[in-house]
Every structure is written in structure tokens, then in C-alpha cells.
Amino acid sequence: xxxxxxxxxxxxxxxxxxxxxGFAAERIKIPAMVxxxxxxxxxxxxxxxxxxxxxxxxxxxxxxxxLLMFGVGLHFSPDxxxxxxxxxxxxxxxQMGATTLLGMAVAQWWGWSLGGALVFGLSLACASTVxxxxxxxxxxxxxxxxxxxxxxxLVVQDLVTVLVLVVLPPLAGVLGGPxxxxxxxxxxxxxxxQTLLQVSAFIVLMMVVGRRALPWLLWxxxxxxxxxxxxxxxxxxxxxxAYGASAIFSVSFALGAFFAGSVMRESEFSHRxxxxxxxxxxxxxxxxxxxxxMIVDPTILMGxxxxxxxxxxxxxxxxxxxxxxxxxALRYPLKTALTLAASLAQIGEFSIILxxxxxxLGLLPPEGMSLVLAGVLISIALxxxxxxxxxxxxxxxxxxSALARRLERPEEPxxxxxxxxxxxxxxxxxxxxxxxxxxxRIAKALDARGIPYVxxxxxxxxxxxxxxxxxxxxxxNAAEPSVLIQAxxxxxxxxxxxxxxxxxxxxxxxxxxxxxxxxxIIVRTHNEEESVLLKNEGIGLVxxxxxxxxxxxxxxxxxxxxxxxxxxxxx
Numbered sequence: 001x002x003x004x005x006x007x008x009x010x011x012x013x014x015x016x017x018x019x020x021x022g023f024a025a026e027r028i029k030i031p032a033m034v035x036x037x038x039x040x041x042x043x044x045x046x047x048x049x050x051x052x053x054x055x056x057x058x059x060x061x062x063x064x065x066x067l068l069m070f071g072v073g074l075h076f077s078p079d080x081x082x083x084x085x086x087x088x089x090x091x092x093x094x095q096m097g098a099t100t101l102l103g104m105a106v107a108q109w110w111g112w113s114l115g116g117a118l119v120f121g122l123s124l125a126c127a128s129t130v131x132x133x134x135x136x137x138x139x140x141x142x143x144x145x146x147x148x149x150x151x152x153x154l155v156v157q158d159l160v161t162v163l164v165l166v167v168l169p170p171l172a173g174v175l176g177g178p179x180x181x182x183x184x185x186x187x188x189x190x191x192x193x194q195t196l197l198q199v200s201a202f203i204v205l206m207m208v209v210g211r212r213a214l215p216w217l218l219w220x221x222x223x224x225x226x227x228x229x230x231x232x233x234x235x236x237x238x239x240x241x242a243y244g245a246s247a248i249f250s251v252s253f254a255l256g257a258f259f260a261g262s263v264m265r266e267s268e269f270s271h272r273x274x275x276x277x278x279x280x281x282x283x284x285x286x287x288x289x290x291x292x293x294m295i296v297d298p299t300i301l302m303g304x305x306x307x308x309x310x311x312x313x314x315x316x317x318x319x320x321x322x323x324x325x326x327x328x329a330l331r332y333p334l335k336t337a338l339t340l341a342a343s344l345a346q347i348g349e350f351s352i353i354l355x356x357x358x359x360x361l362g363l364l365p366p367e368g369m370s371l372v373l374a375g376v377l378i379s380i381a382l383x384x385x386x387x388x389x390x391x392x393x394x395x396x397x398x399x400x401s402a403l404a405r406r407l408e409r410p411e412e413p414x415x416x417x418x419x420x421x422x423x424x425x426x427x428x429x430x431x432x433x434x435x436x437x438x439x440x441r442i443a444k445a446l447d448a449r450g451i452p453y454v455x456x457x458x459x460x461x462x463x464x465x466x467x468x469x470x471x472x473x474x475x476x477n478a479a480e481p482s483v484l485i486q487a488x489x490x491x492x493x494x495x496x497x498x499x500x501x502x503x504x505x506x507x508x509x510x511x512x513x514x515x516x517x518x519x520x521i522i523v524r525t526h527n528e529e530e531s532v533l534l535k536n537e538g539i540g541l542v543x544x545x546x547x548x549x550x551x552x553x554x555x556x557x558x559x560x561x562x563x564x565x566x567x568x569x570x571x
Contacts, residue, residue, distance in 0.1 A: 010052040013043050014290040030381045031131055036286050037377055040293020057291035064288025066257040067281040070238040073261020074274045086461050087330050092156035095322040099125035102318050115175025119358030123372045124314050126161050128348020129154050131380055146339040161350045170195045172361040202249040210263040231276040292352050297370045311375040320345040334404055342386040346379040416486050424452040425472045427491040433478040434499030435462050442498055454487045479504035481511045490515040497523045509539045
């Protein structure tokens with residue numbers, strides 16, 4: 001009996017070749033995504049030897065898109081965006097606009113249609129969230145101010161791209177797609193209005209019903225104690241909502257899955273949902289990148305090397321330079337501008353999704369898809385080297401450029417306390433470093449007791465909000481002596497370091513001790529080993545998160561029971 005095993009052979013070949021090339025890519029310090037794309041090229045029809053089933057791979061890639069976008073939604077936090085909105089929103093909008101216009105100009109110079117040029121330009125303006133998050137986490141930059149700005153910037157990019165995915169299909173006819181011949185059957189405004197109405201109805205349904213139904217579903221499934229059922233419920237929710245959004249509301253799979261993840265984030269089980277779905281998301285994201293590689297025409301690298309170089313130049317230089325100039329113009333330090341420039345000098349999964357949509361709508365020519373994919377491969381491979389070059393570049397620029405030295409220490413309007421600051425904030429006050437979740441709670445407790453304090457925070461937006469609400473704060477990295485000096489550390493009664501970044505704790509403590517030998521220092525840490533080292537160095541009173549949590553829970557338990565005779569186990 002003969003069996004059609006094309007699905008099995010496609011999956012087996014995709015996973016096997018992707019494993020080999022992904023491992024090789026990681027060994028030479030290149031993201032594994034590059035290896036997955038190369039695996040697709042090898043098993044695709046453009047290269048000799050075994051050829052996997054392109055149609056099956058395409059359907060598997062749709063599942064990969066759903067799960068990728070579901071994961072993006074699970075990690076989407078409006079709070080992260082609001083915290084850096086004044087640099088991320090205008091910066092991302094202007095950077096995407098500049099790169100899109102440059103890409104459109106080049107594409108039209110090549111003779112492409114307006115629609116193809118627009119899709120091409122937008123595809124070159126979308127940095128990869130997956131690559132950025134992994135890179136920042138690997139380099140321990142995710143919780144730094146620069147890392148938060150980069151993530152907020154990409155959140156804006158993702159939201160803009162999601163909007164483009166919504167409005168592009170109804171606009172395809174006007175932009176030169178094959179549906180242009182029937183565009184007169186319905187006015188453009190009616191088509192666009194219907195699309196936006198359908199999307200709005202879906203979003204309202206998810207916000208009103210989904211926000212209640214999905215946490216309720218996860219709660220009842222979790223009560224069964226079955227890990228398999230919980231994982232199944234998460235995956236079924238992601239794929240089911242994505243399919244339902246497409247079938248009922250004519251919304252793309254990507255948008256449906258994104259909102260499924262963002263709504264599920266409201267549940268207390270969101271962290272567990274992310275963890276349980278991660279292996280499946282990883283597996284299908286590999287199939288997504290492999291299937292994309294299968295439609296790449298590798299001959300374009302040899303046949304049109306100048307166009308490939310032009311695409312890479314737009315991605316790396318246009319995105320990087322635009323980000324650098326915009327961040328520097330907003331008077332952020334040189335290191336922040338360099339970090340953003342290097343982080344955004346690559347494209348990834350959203351560019352592939354957008355280019356694929358343009359190809360399916362008949363807007364982007366097959367050559368454009370191949371050029372975008374070549375840009376993905378090369379820019380991601382280069383990105384790790386660009387990030388490694390940040391510190392050497394900063395040192396070289398500071399040594400040889402007066403402009404760079406001015407950018408390193410810009411005229412920061414919030415770097416000094418206002419002249420009219422009350423005396424109680426200048427002597428005997430608490431200097432509170434960091435105004436995140438822990439810092440806010442400490443500040444609230446100090447306000448309740450009427451204890452004056454000065455906040456030192458890197459996020460300029462938070463400092464601005466604090467000052468507008470009547471608080472006293474300075475902007476900057478407290479590891480730099482000038483920031484603590486402006487917070488009047490020399491006359492302070494206490495230094496409280498509530499920032500999660502413990503890398504600079506020693507520098508802060510040394511500055512505080514040098515200017516105020518008798519000051520009391522309190523530090524937080526999430527790392528037990530770091531906690532022990534800080535205690536041994538005698539920096540101050542160290543609070544280790546898990547230890548304090550256990551102590552608080554133990555105190556509550558012990559208060560409920562009267563003291564009794566000790567058992568042999570605790571004598």
C-alpha cells in the first residue's frame with residue numbers, strides 16, 4: 001500500500017537541515033534564524049537535490065506566523081511603550097517614514113509599480129523583534145534604559161506594521177494590484193471602511209468578550225491540574241482565534257493571533273501560557289523561516305549583487321543613521337543613540353510577512369521578495385557585529401570628535417534640580433535610585449510618612465511626569481557622580497537603590513561613600529550570588545527578592561499559629 005508522506009518528508013527535511021545549519025550559525029555567533037532561512041533555500045526548488053513540498057510548507061508557515069504573532073501579543077505591554085513614548089513614538093514613525101521613502105525611491109528607479117515600491121520600502125523599515133529581544137537578553141541589556149527604549153521603539157514599529165497588514169488588501173487595486181480591474185464595483189472608501197469596520201468589530205469583541213472569556217477558560221483548565229490540557233488550551237486559543245478572525249471578520253491570521261496573545265496577557269496565567277506554548281512556537285517558527293527560504297531565488301545574489309548591496313545599505317545605513325540622528329536630536333546620550341542605531345539596523349519576521357502579503361496581492365514582484373529575504377539574511381548576520389562595535393565606536397568617537405563629546409553629555413533640562421527646590425529635599429532626604437515597580441512602592445510609602453526624597457531615574461519621561469506632579473527628581477544614570485551630586489547625596493540621610501540593574505551598584509555606593517561617609521545605603525537584588533557578594537563587601541543593607549518574599553510569607557504563617565514545643569527537625 002502506497003502512502004502520501006509528503007507532509008512527513010517535508011517536516012523531517014525542514015527540521016533536520018534547519019538543525020544542522022542553525023547550530024552552525026550559532027557556533028559562528030550568527031542568529032540561528034539565518035541558518036533556518038538557508039535550510040529553506042537548500043530544500044527548496046531553486047537548488048538541486050531533494051525538493052520539499054512547497055504547498056505543505058506554506059501551510060505550515062501560516063501556523064508559524066500565528067504562533068509568532070501570538071507570542072508577540074503575549075509580550076506586548078502598553079506600560080513598556082508609555083514609559084518611553086516621547087522618544088519611541090516620534091522616533092519610530094520618522095525612522096520608518098525615512099526608510100520607506102528611500103526604499104520606494106530606489107524601487108521606482110528600478111521601474112517597479114507604486115504598490116510594489118511601497119511594500120518594498122515598508123519591508124525594509126521593520127526591525128525584527130525576535131532578533132532584538134534575543135540580542136538584548138544575551139548581552140544583559142533588556143532591563144537597561146537603552147534596552148527599554150529599543151523595545152518600545154519596536155513595539156511602535158510592530159503596531160504600524162499590523163495596521164499596514166490590515167489596510168493593504170483593500171488598497172491593493174489602487175496601488176496597481178491585479179484586482180484593479182474590478183475596483184470600480186465598489187468605491188475605495190467603502191472597501192476601506194468595511195475593512196476597518198470588520199477589524200474594529202473583531203477588536204471590540206476581543207476586548208469585551210475575550211478579556212473575560214480567555215482568563216476564565218485558562219483558570220478552569222488550570223484547575224484540572226493537567227499540563228497537557230493547559231498547553232492544548234493555549235495553542236487552540238491562538239490558532240482558533242486566528243482562524244475565526246480570518247473566516248468571520250476577514251482579518252489576517254497574523255492580526256487575529258496578535259490580539260489573542262495581547263488579550264491572554266491580561267490573565268494571571270499569561271506567564272505560564274507563554275512558557276507552555278514556547279516549544280511549539282519555536283518549532284513552528286523554524287518551519288516558517290524554512291518555508292520562506294524555500295521561495296528565495298539564490299541566483300539573485302550573483303545575478304544582481306548591486307541591488308542586494310543597495311538593499312543591505314538601506315537597511316543598515318538608513319535605519320541606523322535615522323535612529324542615531326533622531327535619538328541624538330532628542331538629547332539622549334551618545335551610547336543610547338549608538339545602541340538604537342545598531343539595534344534597528346536589521347529586518348526579520350515582520351518584513352517577511354509584509355513582503356509575502358505584497359507578493360500574494362500581486363504588488364511586489366518575485367524579485368522584490370528575494371531581495372527582501374537577502375536583506376534579512378545579511379542584515380541579521382551583520383547585526384551581532386554591529387552591536388559588538390558599540391563600545392569601541394563610542395570610545396573612538398569620544399576621542400576624535402568634539403560633536404560626539406557634546407552628544408555624550410547633552411544639555412539635559414532635567415539633569416539639575418530646579419532653583420526653587422525646597423530645603424527639605426536638599427538635606428536629610430532619601431535619594432531613591434530607580435522609579436520602576438519597586439521604586440514607586442517605596443516612594444508611596446515615603447509619601448505616606450511625609451519623608452522627603454529625591455528620585456534619580458534614567459527615563460526622562462518619568463522624571464518629567466514626576467516634576468509635573470510635584471515630585472523632585474533628576475534625570476541620568478546614578479552611576480555617574482554628577483547625577484548623585486545633583487540629588488545632593490552629600491547631605492542625604494539615606495541612599496535607596498531600587499533599580500533592577502545591579503551592575504552599577506558598586507559605583508553608586510563608592511560615590512555616595514566618598515561624598516557622604518556616614519550615609520546609609522539600601523540595595524535590592526534578584527540574584528542570590530550577587531546578594532552574598534554585596535553583603536560581604538559591606539556596601540549596605542541588601543534585600544534579596546526571594547528571601548524577603550519567603551520571610552514575609554513565613555511571618556504571616558507563624559502569626560496564625562501559637563508558639564509550641566520545637567520538633568526534632570528544627571531543634
